[in-house]
Amino acid sequence: MKITDIQVKRLRIPLKKPFKTALRTVEAVEDILITIHTDTGDIGYGEAPPTAVITGDTREGIEGAILGHIKPRLLGLPVVELETIMERLHTALVGNTSAKAAVDMALYDLFARYHQAPLFRLLGGARQTLATDLTISVNDSAEMAEDARQAVLLGYSTLKIKVGKDPQQDLKRIKALRQTLGDGVTLRLDANQGWTPREAVKLIRQMEEADLGIELVEQPVKAGDLEGLKYVTQQVETLILADESVFSPLDALRIMQERAADLINIKLMKTGGIHQALKICALAEIYGMECMMGCMLESRLSVAAAAHVAAGRNIITRCDLDGPGLCADDPWQGGPVFDHAAITMSKEAGLGIVPGPTFDQYISQPFSSFSATPQKKM
Missing domain, CATH: 3.20.20.120 (Enolase-like C-terminal domain)
Incomplete structure (x- = not known):
């Protein structure tokens, strides 16, 4: 099970009522959805919210970090080599914890699917x-x-x-x-x-x-x-x-x-x-x-x-x-x-x-498609 592609889309789901804290007011979940595709046809799913006032991460920043920096380092790697992949993920760039989290959970999703077990x-x-x-x-x-x-x-x-x-x-x-x-x-x-x-x-x-x-x-x-x-x-x-x-x-x-x-x-x-x-x-x-x-x-x-x-x-x-x-x-x-x-x-x-059946109505088109080629293991 090797990584062949990483795609990014935007997800928007209205809240039941505005979410208010000492830092912000929000009316909808507006997160970044990622999918990691493999040569076996399996897909791993991950998500990241752009919580700028807490993590410093914005939608554009998360998308750019994943497609421009993380994706090129992970293409072609076997999912079962999780420790190697995690090292590459966390050294791809400094900070950007939300982008890393989205990719991380999609990788764990695939890793557990490979082992046919709930994570x-x-x-x-x-x-x-x-x-x-x-x-x-x-x-x-x-x-x-x-x-x-x-x-x-x-x-x-x-x-x-x-x-x-x-x-x-x-x-x-x-x-x-x-x-x-x-x-x-x-x-x-x-x-x-x-x-x-x-x-x-x-x-x-x-x-x-x-x-x-x-x-x-x-x-x-x-x-x-x-x-x-x-x-x-x-x-x-x-x-x-x-x-x-x-x-x-x-x-x-x-x-x-x-x-x-x-x-x-x-x-x-x-x-x-x-x-x-x-x-x-x-x-x-x-x-x-x-x-x-x-x-x-x-x-x-x-x-x-x-x-x-x-x-x-x-x-x-x-x-x-x-x-x-x-x-x-x-x-x-x-x-x-x-x-x-x-x-x-x-x-x-x-x-x-x-x-689920209503999924498409909450998704917009991919933000971008940075060109990226697999990197050799170092």
């Missing part, structure tokens, strides 16, 4: 079912409370609440949510780097004193402020989850060595794919730091890839894989079943996902 089985096979939270966007208190109430009616017992725009308004919103929901729903907060360290400590302590029962707070301070993150972690009882501060295994190692956070949020678009995410899992096992598996605004394809990793490794104890639950439609068929909060892994080989 999560090859990654460890820790479990067959997962539970995800659902994100509640930043809005006024009444709208957030209604969104949360509707989510609970759908079966979600854990909600991730977007905060970070105004600390005191954030406190009012969370109090209103807890009053609406009662004590039976787990609340996670995601500040998306929206607070200063002192603001974070003051606000989290106020929430603790008010007994709001917050499970964790995600990325309360700027991504590069490791000292600030550590300060917050040391000053509060609530668990602190590092997200934007952790892209690479080296980032994760620094967090773990400094105990700058209590938990690590792994996202394939930050790590550059499954290969690097597994290295973070290995480090987390050594340091005894539990991980969450998260996602960006992605369709069920790439969220399924993240689910395979989460189902494979025991160190991943929490999931924020709500991308499919935010989309207004699903152009895919097969693969893990996302039934609101419950995710059930399937028995199909690879990621298990292929285009």
Whole structure:
């Protein structure tokens, strides 16, 4: 099974309602879809969202990285030589983690298809079912409370609440949510780097004193402020989850060595794919730091890839894989079943996902077709 071609298209799926955080407002999933073709006729699927405010990756940048830099290095290589391929992928260019993630998951899809096994089985096979939270966007208190109430009616017992725009308004919103929901729903907060360290400590302590029962707070301070993150972690009882501060295994190692956070949020678009995410899992096992598996605004394809990793490794104890639950439609068929909060892994080989009947209406024509020829192994 050798790589014969890599193609790129654009995918657009409307959201059920606008997705609002401290950093941005988005109305649709507008991701880059890639397909890796082989001489056996097998096709691997991958996806990457252009999340410029977090990863720095744009649509044009992802497309150019894949077609102009990654594709020429991978053509002609056997899929079974996964370690060699991953080395070529990650040395093709610096950064560009979203582009690498899309190619990485398509390669793992093919690798598991070759071995005729679901990918999560090859990654460890820790479990067959997962539970995800659902994100509640930043809005006024009444709208957030209604969104949360509707989510609970759908079966979600854990909600991730977007905060970070105004600390005191954030406190009012969370109090209103807890009053609406009662004590039976787990609340996670995601500040998306929206607070200063002192603001974070003051606000989290106020929430603790008010007994709001917050499970964790995600990325309360700027991504590069490791000292600030550590300060917050040391000053509060609530668990602190590092997200934007952790892209690479080296980032994760620094967090773990400094105990700058209590938990690590792994996202394939930050790590550059499954290969690097597994290295973070290995480090987390050594340091005894539990991980969450998260996602960006992605369709069920790439969220399924993240689910395979989460189902494979025991160190991943929490999931924020709500991308499919935010989309207004699903152009895919097969693969893990996302039934609101419950995710059930399937028995199909690879990621298990292929285009569904409505697929074409969400796809535009390929962005480009850079000329590329196979390179000899070095």
